[in-house]
Amino acid sequence: MTITTLSSRTFNQDTSGAKKAANNGPVFITDRGRPAHVLLTIEDYERLAGKTMSLAEALAQTDGGDFDFNPQPIGKGLFRPADLD
Template sequence: MEAHMRTFSTADLNKHVGDVTDAARRGPVFITHHRKPRYVLMAIEDFERMRGKTDRRKQFTLDTMPAEIEEGLLALADSYEKDGGAND
């Protein structure tokens, strides 16, 4: 086990879930069962970063664009047109 990771037993998890989850928010924690590391609890952001899934941007084409994005872009274009375009 790594020295900087906190360790809790499964009994700790059952009795003090708030303390364990608070620790997991700050960094991954080991959960032990019968004094052996069995699980790792971590914040979802840490897990996604570990798996390389931190970029939540979505891709779409003009045909698959969600209605709320299309409406926002059209409103932005209208505003841009009313203001006379870019003021360079």
């Protein structure tokens, strides 16, 4: 992973280059020499945010690609004995 740092001015002049750099890692954008923003690919953002694809989203895909589906465990308490009293 490569971290790139760009000034706001450079970012404004070469947005395309910043987007290409984001494919290799985060791009820090500075204002007056201090980090102010971070540019990430959507895949990196979703990984950081913990967003996972639901089964419905996976089935709705039209590109036909493979995907990983790791459902969360339901946990205890799903089935309980009936209380007939």
